Amino acid sequence: MSIISTEELTKKFGEVTAVDHVSFAVERGEIFAFLGPNGAGKSTTIKLLTTLLTPTSGRMEVAGHDPWRESAAVRRTFGIIFQDPSLDTELTAYENMELHGVLYHVPRASRRSRIEELLTFLELWDRRTSLVKEFSGGMKRRLEIARGLLHHPSILFLDEPTLGLDPQTRNHMWSYLKDLNAREHTTVFFTTHYMDEAERIAQRIAVIDHGRIVAQGSPGELKRQTNTQSLEEAFLALTGKTIREEGATSLDQLRMQGRLWRGR
Amino acid sequence: MEVVYILWLRQLKRYVRSRSRIVGSLAQPLLFLVALGFGFGPIYARAGGGNYIQFLAPGVIAMGILFTAMFSGIEVLWDRQFGFLKETLVAPVPRLQVMLGRTLGGATVATLQGTIVFLLTLGVGFRPTHVVQLPLAVVMMFLTAVLFTALGTAVAAVLEDMQGFQLIMNLLVMPLFFLSGALFPLAGLPRAIGLVARIDPLSYGVDGIRGALIGAPHFSLVVDVSVLGVFVAALLAVGSYLFSRMQV
């Protein structure tokens, strides 16, 4: 039974069609990746699925409910790590975690120990009483991840979760998530433009470009479909472009800088 | 309930931590007290109105509340800009609770700010005549604060971004203030102005605070509380509806 599904899902912003008749299904307990270049419509799809946007047309279902019409029911089923910053920079790291714990009904008895566990895991426990505005970009990102993992929802949406993280923290985070997936059958829906990440982590991948899904399947299937040796080549064959690590990395840096400028 | 509490607490923490904002936002009330209070004082006395500072001080307290409360409500736009809003919008809690926590927090902050302005007015010579009614004045201040925080939130839920902020200040907040009877008595006004003042909810906030502190309200305290109560209920309803439909 699929836990997330869309049928001809479409979202237009004026003239721009950000998500264009997208249909896919994610099975319960699956790790599913949305792979696509900048502006492909990945974040918009996640916003639609997580009750933040109303669709222009098409159907979608998350855990058996329509995210727009039955938003309250859907909100009880998922956790999310956003691509853009979403911390309160005037609060401390601990206060951000605590606020999240209350919003997501983490029982008071286990709240403190969960917060300590996750902040320690992301190497932020020593800085728990610092205001977030004093954090570096990478530290803020780590805090967002710690916060997103504080409660245990049945679905986790991760929008470019590793953006701006050092490789070590990236690996750390993915092993934690794989473990969580194995132990609690958490469905993980993540977006990325890192090929290696999609290939290594995801059981199935949907390649999205210009708002359309151009292919979906396991990494092996995608390579077979396109008759290529690597996911990189498969991607090139499917979209006519490359997302190379270097490109992505310098873009990341730009984005992180933008974030620093914008942040308070 | 814990959700409402933690969001209330958040507003308070942000307020206490922004000392420069607190101090900065006291400059304006102080300027009004000194420039208008001492500037118009002699004319007001000659016209038989008595001590103008006595009349003006409650108006300036209301001004402090109006500005802080509207700003607290409109802060939703900041939270949208800096991203924190998303965090509360996807949470598995009714948005009514989110809106309530924010609004009560903003209103508490505005009431605190009003209290600080009250202390300032004592410094320039204001003497409340009904000291036993101080708690009543605080109630009036809080009602006024809830009203305008809810209004600010409703406005912010409609505005797309911060571009509209200046517009709201000029077309909504300033008229609300200047036409409210904060600066001049409502008795004997030209018909049109009198009518506008009657529709302006701040008039009842000012009148309530003034009535509690120095007596002789223009309406009556019962009318003030009732009108404020009706506005508060309506704006909370409208505000939480608009807030619940917010997209990111």
Ligand SMILES: Nc1ncnc2c1ncn2[C@@H]1O[C@H](COP(=O)(O)OP(=O)(O)OP(=O)(O)O)[C@@H](O)[C@H]1O
């Ligand atoms: N609020 C909005 N208003 C107008 N256009 C938007 C809005 N949000 C997204 N878009 C447009 O929709 C398209 C898809 O954007 P989206 O953020 O979903 O891309 P993405 O795949 O997440 O890209 P990235 O890798 O850069 O995060 C883009 O062309 C973008 O400009």
Ligand SMILES: [Mg+2]
């Ligand atoms: Mg994106």
